[in-house]
Structures are given as structure tokens and as C-alpha cells.
Amino acid sequence: MRIIRNAEEGRRTLLARRPLEIEELPMEIRETTFRTFGQELAPDEVVRRIIRDVREDGDNAVRYYNSAIDGAHTPELRVQPDEIRAAYDALPSDLIEALRFAADRVRRYHETQLRGASIDFQHHGLGQVTRPIQRAGIYVPGTRAPLPSTVLMCAIPARVAGVDEVYLTSPVLPDGTVPPVKLVAADIAGVDGVFKAGGAQGIAAFAYGTETIPRVDKIAGPGGLFVTIAKRQVFGDVGIDSIYGPTETMIIADESANPELVAADLIAQAEHDPLASPILLTPSHYLAEEVAVAIERQLRGLERAKIARAALENRGGCILVNDIDHAIELANEYAPEHLCLCVENPTAYAMKVRNCGGLFLGEASPEAVGDYTAGPSHTMPTGGAARWSGPLGVHDFLKKIAVVNLPEDEMEELNRAAAIIARAEGLTGHAHAVERRLQGR
Structure with missing residues (x-):
């Protein structure tokens, strides 16, 4: 892990937020594009054509792109009840119970959030009423890493908000199925229907509707490059929650912090994506050196060590600061997705934090638990969007109606x-x- 010796150099490097430019797509994606369209196309044009075809040809276009891009045969686009029953049989009981435990935590958190999000009033002929949107579409990426936690974190806030219909779409495995753990999570979350449509075709189907997949009022959930581009292109015809980029975690730590835990927390986020940003801010030279050593030791034998190491080398590292107040100043400028305060008396510093998606106080509240069982949605703003937005929540599925009834x-x-x-x-x-x-x- 590189250690940057002063804040100004840190601002020019780690905190500079380099744009995620597409220099060259992986060869596998380029070959798939050529095979599908007969020519190499820029990602924007690939998505534009997929959206056009889904608008014009509905289910047939979704099936075609499921096959051409994902290599999956999907004659039936809607997951049937017997597939969900079989999914329960395929999972170990402790995993099902863990999903139910997590769902209960997420549900209770958002039920509390709802009480503050739906404030209606009537005063002297003017008022406001809160209404849930009628139909929400949740996109959850992943097959090899199926992300059942993201199902819970996106679908449950919609359900708690009172959305009439909550649907989910997902990329599929080569055998044309959705991973069983994702189906069980959707059932536990109370999703009304699951559809087999990944990538841009899934977003387009939700935006415009097909014979099988309903048009929704708002699409929520993260995704890769083509999903992100698709959300941008359909916005205005349908609502979207936000545009999500690679994950970010910033840890502010003092000499009281355990370097082994700090290293583990940085690696936990680094293993998401080679473009993840795992950043440590500390006034302690000793801690910085100890964390760097601990990272090297902990990476040995880790299943996703290559990905984690790439993230730490590309966009990760440590910046030495004057003190904790200085670190918080830098954090507020950077506006990270996750901000972890591994310092003595973290609550004393919490009120100084202005910009982050999630604030994790103390070593007993690691961000990795926030990804699964803490309660708030782990779908949080990235790329500096925490300066003006917050985590996905019930408010994303509610809308305000102004009422005028003048005396x-x-x-x-x-x-x-x-x-x-x-x-x-x-x-x-x-x-x-x-x-x-x-x-x-």
C-alpha cells in the first residue's frame, strides 16, 4: 500500500477522482459485440440499439440479447413458483436463516425511516401528502457473485414504502436460471415477480415494458457499465434512483486503531472491484506502516487477492494528515460512499462529518457488516454524489403531492x-x- 506523506499530494492523487474512462473494453466484450451486431460499437451505441430493439420487439428482443450476450436460453422470462420452491431446497438452512435475519434488520430500519419520510401537513389552505410510487423495478447484477444482499437492500425499502408492485430482474446463468440464492432473497423480501433479463435489456424492459415484463415507474439498483449507460439513456421515460460507480471506503484512524482490523476493512472493499477506492487517512506514521505490512500478510491466499491488490494499487493507499480534524476536512471534500471512524471516541467526531453515504463509528461497526446485516441499505452514493444524496431508502419510493385548497x-x-x-x-x-x-x- 502506498503511503502519501502530505495532504496536498493526497488531493492531487488519491482524492482527485479520476474519471472512469473506457480506454479499451476487454476482448471478450468486444468479441461479443461484434458477434451480436456484426461490427465493433462503442458501449453507448450498443446500449442504444438494445433499448431500441426492446422497445420495438419486446420479449423477443430480451430473449435474443439474453442469448447473444449472456449465452442463456430463456424461453420463459418470468421465474415460475416451482423455480422458487426448488431454490429453497437448493440452499443450506443456515444461509436461509441468515437471509431472513438480515431482511428483518433491513425491514425494521426502514420502517423507522418511514416515520420520518412521510410527513404530511395541511395548514391554512396549503398542504402536502405523501404517496408511494405504484410500481418499482429492482435490478440486481451478478450470477457468479449473485448478490442476495443487494436484493434485500433494494427491494425491502420499496416494500416498506408501500409500493404496490415490486419486481426484480436479473442476469441469468448459461442454463437459463437465476441463481437460487437470489430467488430466495427475492421471496424473503416480498418481491412480486422475478424476470430473466440482464444488462441493458433488463433496464429497457423495465423502462418500456414487454409482453411479459411490466413497465415500472422507477428503476433502482446498481450494475456494471452497460446497466449504468442504460439507466442514463432511459432516464426521463422512467425514474432512476442514482448512477452508481465502483465502491469507495475511507477509513480515518488514529494510533489507537488496530492495524490488523484496518487492513482487513480496506481489503474487504478492495476485493469488490479493481477500480474500488480503499483509502486510509491517519496522523500516525506507525499505524500507516503497520497497516501496509498487515495488508500484504492478509492478501496471501485470499480468493480475490488479485482484484484487491489491483484496487489498492490503482486507487487505494494512505494519506498522512496533521490530525483527525484535518482528516475529516479531507473526507468532507472527497464525500466517500463509506466513511469509517476508527478513532478514540468516534461519536465526538461524528457531528463534524458532512459528506458520506454511510458513517461507521468505531471498530465494532465495520462497513462489511453494513453490507449485510446492519440495517441501512448498502446501496449508497459514489463518485462524490454523497455531497447531495444519501443511501437508497424509503424516500426513493415516495413522492410528494402539493395540495392547494385556499380559503x-x-x-x-x-x-x-x-x-x-x-x-x-x-x-x-x-x-x-x-x-x-x-x-x-
């Missing part, structure tokens, strides 16, 4: 002022609409 005794004052402003804007039709009400009094 008669205020009619003249309101209408006269409105007519003056309307005429100043050149909108005489607006002025006439309010003046006619004054004429009738």
Missing part, C-alpha cells in the same frame, strides 16, 4: 397579486384566469 377570504389578495405577476411575464391567459374570479365576487 375564500384570501381569494382577492392572492388573485390580484397573481394577475400583476402574470401580466409582467406576458402570460395574459393566466391573468384572465385569476381576474375572472375577481369579477365574479
